[in-house]
Amino acid sequence: MIIVKDLKRYYGTGKTEVKALNGVSFEIKKGEFVAIMGASGSGKTTLLRILALLDDATGGMYTIRGLEVSSLPEAERSYYRLTQVGYVFQDYALINEMSAAENVYVLSMMEGRSKKESYSTALEALDKVGLKGKHDRVPDELSGGEKQRVAIARAIAKKPDIMFADEPCANLDTNNSKQVLDVFKELNEKYGQTIIMVTHEPWHVEYVNRVITLEDGIMISDEIRTKS
Amino acid sequence: MINDIRVGALIAYCSIKRGNKKTLMFIVFVLSLIFMNLVFLPSMIGGLLGMFTGFMQDYPYGDIVIEPTGDNTYINNADNVLKKVRAVEGVRAATKRLDVGASISHKQKVVGVTITGILPIEEYDISRYPYIISEGDFLSDLSRDEIIIGAMIAGTGFGSEIYDNLGEVRPGAFVDVTYSNGVKRTYKVKGIMEGTFEVVDLNALIHYKEIEDVYGLEGKEATSVVVRVTDQGTEAKIRDKIREVGVNEQIFTWADKSESLIRQAMQSMGAIDIMSKIVSLIVGAALVLIIIYINVLNRKKEIGILKAVGITPRSIVLSYAFLSTFYVSLGIFAGLILYLTLMFYFQANPVVFYETIEISPVIDPVLLIQSIVTMLTLSVIAGILPAWSVSRESILKAIWGR
Numbered sequence: 326m327i328i329v330k331d332l333k334r335y336y337g338t339g340k341t342e343v344k345a346l347n348g349v350s351f352e353i354k355k356g357e358f359v360a361i362m363g364a365s366g367s368g369k370t371t372l373l374r375i376l377a378l379l380d381d382a383t384g385g386m387y388t389i390r391g392l393e394v395s396s397l398p399e400a401e402r403s404y405y406r407l408t409q410v411g412y413v414f415q416d417y418a419l420i421n422e423m424s425a426a427e428n429v430y431v432l433s434m435m436e437g438r439s440k441k442e443s444y445s446t447a448l449e450a451l452d453k454v455g456l457k458g459k460h461d462r463v464p465d466e467l468s469g470g471e472k473q474r475v476a477i478a479r480a481i482a483k484k485p486d487i488m489f490a491d492e493p494c495a496n497l498d499t500n501n502s503k504q505v506l507d508v509f510k511e512l513n514e515k516y517g518q519t520i521i522m523v524t525h526e527p528w529h530v531e532y533v534n535r536v537i538t539l540e541d542g543i544m545i546s547d548e549i550r551t552k553s
Numbered sequence: 554m555i556n557d558i559r560v561g562a563l564i565a566y567c568s569i570k571r572g573n574k575k576t577l578m579f580i581v582f583v584l585s586l587i588f589m590n591l592v593f594l595p596s597m598i599g600g601l602l603g604m605f606t607g608f609m610q611d612y613p614y615g616d617i618v619i620e621p622t623g624d625n626t627y628i629n630n631a632d633n634v635l636k637k638v639r640a641v642e643g644v645r646a647a648t649k650r651l652d653v654g655a656s657i658s659h660k661q662k663v664v665g666v667t668i669t670g671i672l673p674i675e676e677y678d679i680s681r682y683p684y685i686i687s688e689g690d691f692l693s694d695l696s697r698d699e700i701i702i703g704a705m706i707a708g709t710g711f712g713s714e715i716y717d718n719l720g721e722v723r724p725g726a727f728v729d730v731t732y733s734n735g736v737k738r739t740y741k742v743k744g745i746m747e748g749t750f751e752v753v754d755l756n757a758l759i760h761y762k763e764i765e766d767v768y769g770l771e772g773k774e775a776t777s778v779v780v781r782v783t784d785q786g787t788e789a790k791i792r793d794k795i796r797e798v799g800v801n802e803q804i805f806t807w808a809d810k811s812e813s814l815i816r817q818a819m820q821s822m823g824a825i826d827i828m829s830k831i832v833s834l835i836v837g838a839a840l841v842l843i844i845i846y847i848n849v850l851n852r853k854k855e856i857g858i859l860k861a862v863g864i865t866p867r868s869i870v871l872s873y874a875f876l877s878t879f880y881v882s883l884g885i886f887a888g889l890i891l892y893l894t895l896m897f898y899f900q901a902n903p904v905v906f907y908e909t910i911e912i913s914p915v916i917d918p919v920l921l922i923q924s925i926v927t928m929l930t931l932s933v934i935a936g937i938l939p940a941w942s943v944s945r946e947s948i949l950k951a952i953w954g955r
């Protein structure tokens with residue numbers, strides 16, 4: 326489903342140039358739950374943002390379902406992000422003035438669905454992540470784990486091709502982390518959702534079925550895990 | 554586009570519903586003051602102009618005034634004109650007048666004036682001259698050796714300090730009048746008129762027949778024919794009708810007259826008015842811009858997030874346009890309430906000038922609509938500009954600052 330070849334991303338120029346990604350290649354199939362691991366500064370976030378079409382690569386090739394997405398014009402990338410890509414941010418990135426349901430259904434509305442349909446899609450997604458009965462709360466009235474689950478609901482409501490998550494548990498305690506990871510795992514196993522998640526917590530690998538490890542912008546290992 | 558509008562409206566709605574209410578109230582308060590500033594002074598000036606034109610109606614011009622064409626001193630055959638005019642439907646009353654230049658003297662003091670020759674009985678239906686006699690009485694039909702003089706030249710009224718006057722002339726006193734053709738006559742002062750307005754109080758009134766006699770006229774000449782209509786507002790229509798029945802003199806409605814008068818006399822007022830409008834518009838626009846800009850800067854990250862999850866920049870820009878339109882609409886609404894309150898206050902308690910002239914503001918719907926439209930237009934522009942510039946930034950920069 327995703328093919329990445331010799332992907333590069335350099336920040337800055339000349340003396341200050343940083344080679345955050347220096348030629349990364351891999352292929353990800355539909356239904357995989359992949360963890361991208363590595364030390365801080367190894368290029369995980371950089372990679373994920375490019376995959377999620379939030380940033381442009383400096384070089385290399387990137388296709389989704391055979392479509393060369395790196396060269397799409399911004400309007401189409403925006404539409405692609407809206408309809409095919411789910412992105413879960415480390416700090417939730419919810420709109421504080423919107424309730425849980427509104428945070429989710431604004432995207433369905435953007436896609437052109439009716440208000441009613443958008444609302445029921447949102448509620449369904451919120452139920453899936455275990456937030457039944459909390460859809461009218463605003464982010465300030467939710468715990469960190471709950472906020473992150475709203476963000477996940479927002480990402481899955483559109484039934485995306487691929488879901489990305491950048492250290493989704495970095496701000497959460499172990500208990501909340503487990504809840505979030507369980508949601509991911511269930512989405513992956515029950516609905517076959519393709520998920521690419523950045524993390525640096527070794528125990529998170531228990532939840533995934535493949536681990537890609539980066540070091541200084543280069544892939545140093547790629548191992549398939551047999552399901553426990 | 555429909556989706557952009559729906560999403561923009563949703564974002565704006567949420568941010569109004571859950572945004573900081575104190576900030577909202579402050580913004581609305583400031584905007585209401587801007588609106589007030591835009592409409593208040595013009596209303597006062599409008600009141601002043603209205604009063605001014607009211608004077609013009611009540612004294613020199615009536616509702617419609619007929620004046621000689623070209624270089625002619627007199628209307629030809631004024632009686633014939635009067636006959637035609639009185640026959641026009643909707644005309645309530647009409648009279649003729651003769652304006653002449655003269656000087657009046659009393660005990661060594663001499664003052665130049667315009668003397669208006671009037672038919673006293675007819676003036677009761679035409680002007681307010683008969684009703685503003687502060688001392689003595691108005692002229693009667695037999696008053697051939699009597700004169701009414703304005704309070705400012707008599708030296709008894711307000712404004713006597715500013716203008717040359719005869720030094721406290723009272724009814725019963727005798728004054729000498731030297732007309733522009735050299736004829737000298739002596740008159741007994743029958744009354745003093747006080748209209749608290751130079752056009753009236755620097756004037757004098759004498760019987761029409763007396764002026765005719767002095768100038769050797771034959772009963773058909775007049776410098777103006779003054780007309781009153783039955784229903785206010787029909788002046789223009791009746792002016793045209795008078796033209797149609799064959800009156801070949803210059804015919805003006807009081808509005809025609811006051812337009813040129815205002816252009817002359819009120820030019821500086823108009824300039825102040827326009828300047829104050831421009832200044833308050835600029836201040837208003839800058840304020841709306843600053844308010845929205847700060848708002849946008851505070852939500853830079855949010856804008857980045859919205860873009861990152863696939864909300865179109867157009868929806869985001871629209872949401873800010875809606876937001877600022879909402880702020881400004883509330884501001885205008887609050888401003889209107891404030892404005893109307895003040896208007897009613899000043900209409901009940903007029904501003905007093907010259908001790909006696911009361912100015913109450915007029916509410917001009919055209920001005921209100923103009924101001925509302927201008928403010929709304931401004932607000933949309935002021936709302937869109939900053940949002941548009943931020944929504945064009947890259948997502949990474951908006952969310953993570955680099």
Ligand SMILES: Nc1ncnc2c1ncn2[C@@H]1O[C@H](COP(=O)(O)OP(=O)(O)O)[C@@H](O)[C@H]1O
Nearest residue numbers: 336343345364365366367368369370371372955
């Ligand atoms: N916008 C940027 N400008 C310059 N350097 C950057 C930028 N973003 C990341 N980097 C650098 O690129 C490298 C990889 O960063 P990142 O992908 O965030 O690593 P990770 O997510 O693995 O911690 C780091 O050295 C970081 O300092």
Ligand SMILES: [Mg+2]
Nearest residue numbers: 369370371492
């Ligand atoms: Mg990172």
